[in-house]
Amino acid sequence: PRGASLTDFAERIGVDVSSLVQMLFSLGEMVTATESVNDETFELLGEELNYVVQVVSPEDEDRELLESFDLEFGEDEGDEGDLAIRPPVVTVMGHVDHGKTKLLDALRNANVVDKEAGGITQHIGAYQVTAEVDGDERRITFIDTPGHEAFTAMRARGAQATDIAILVVAADDGVMPQTVEALNHAKAAGVPIVVAVNKIDKPEADPTKVRGQLTEYGLVPEEYGGDSMFVDVSAKSELNLDKLLEAVILTADASLDLRANPHQDAQGLVVEAHLDRGRGPVATVLVQRGTLRVGDSIVAGAGYGRVRAMLDEHGDNITEADPSRPAMVLGLTAVPGAGQTFIVVEDDRMARQIAEKRESRERAAMQAKRRVRRTLEDFMAS
Ligand code: GDP
Ligand code: MG
Numbered sequence: 354p355r356g357a358s359l360t361d362f363a364e365r366i367g368v369d370v371s372s373l374v375q376m377l378f379s380l381g382e383m384v385t386a387t388e389s390v391n392d393e394t395f396e397l398l399g400e401e402l403n404y405v406v407q408v409v410s411p412e413d414e415d416r417e418l419l420e421s422f423d424l425e426f427g428e429d430e431g432d433e434g435d436l437a438i439r440p441p442v443v444t445v446m447g448h449v450d451h452g453k454t455k456l457l458d459a460l461r462n463a464n465v466v467d468k469e470a471g472g473i474t475q476h477i478g479a480y481q482v483t484a485e486v487d488g489d490e491r492r493i494t495f496i497d498t499p500g501h502e503a504f505t506a507m508r509a510r511g512a513q514a515t516d517i518a519i520l521v522v523a524a525d526d527g528v529m530p531q532t533v534e535a536l537n538h539a540k541a542a543g544v545p546i547v548v549a550v551n552k553i554d555k556p557e558a559d560p561t562k563v564r565g566q567l568t569e570y571g572l573v574p575e576e577y578g579g580d581s582m583f584v585d586v587s588a589k590s591e592l593n594l595d596k597l598l599e600a601v602i603l604t605a606d607a608s609l610d611l612r613a614n615p616h617q618d619a620q621g622l623v624v625e626a627h628l629d630r631g632r633g634p635v636a637t638v639l640v641q642r643g644t645l646r647v648g649d650s651i652v653a654g655a656g657y658g659r660v661r662a663m664l665d666e667h668g669d670n671i672t673e674a675d676p677s678r679p680a681m682v683l684g685l686t687a688v689p690g691a692g693q694t695f696i697v698v699e700d701d702r703m704a705r706q707i708a709e710k711r712e713s714r715e716r717a718a719m720q721a722k723r724r725v726r727r728t729l730e731d732f733m734a735s
Pocket of ligand 1: 447448449450451452453454455456551552553554555586587588589590
């Protein structure tokens, strides 16, 4: 891969980078772990390791695979007129114990009570809530996994799920290392941040201090003349949650153009997936464009199948899911990985062909990695 370092390569094949440095040294090549390595050196290493070095990235390879079926992932079909406003997709980030889970729970529960008293929410990995902004009912999608792991896992696969990040900062604790880390992740991804200054129910809460601290990191509150919205909340006392939702919508309206074509075959991301004893592979997907319908033939990672049923976050059956809507999908043959893409294709046959190609490629890559690890172990032992 162009511009990649030995560290990147080691990570990809799951080996210790120092053994690669040593192996190259023994071949007369002085390469440090972090400098970018040219193709010839990779090929030399590949020969020695009995490994076909891929100059093409897996992402490019997959793009080619889809192209060979006349498919493309990632672009809306049609023109301007086909696009419709879609809800923002939000990830909650922040330092440990600052209240990410509590906030996600509070938002989810508040919404379910609205819908149906006593209803039980399902943790399907993502959910939608509605907010009233300027008299309009607006929807917001939350990715129901706190922390930046989910965020990075999706981005690592080149798939951006998040439109807006809510950065949770406990007002009694202030800015901490993971606050800064989360902030940097969001900035690097070009994702606007709304700050939830949490735990303001606590007597020792100092929300002004949090504003001052974040200003130093370039996140300047609107009330100080900056362009970030800060909202004081209490996830525990369910205080100002409506204001937080409003801030998300206002931020989306001010700085993002969130539109998608709902009138095409659906595409999107797998948020979460597992094997259910009774129902088989179950995947929660986030529709990014198009409308997903029961009966559609889909490929999700190396799994495929016809959508047998779809459930929403209330556990209710739904027949279709439009852009930004999360849905739990039943009917796949295999469990896809979180962050992998799904795409609706013409029929089951095409779905199976794509899935089988992906699977055999995954298997080959795994075998190659095992072989490399063995060769390296032998080399280190000699
Ligand atoms: P996470 O690690 O960021 O997911 O944090 P949690 O949501 O697990 O919360 C950590 C602790 O802070 C738990 O004991 C919560 O009950 C508590 N907590 C979260 N939000 C609030 C809040 O608004 N006020 C108070 N007083 N406690 C809170
Ligand atoms: Mg948590």
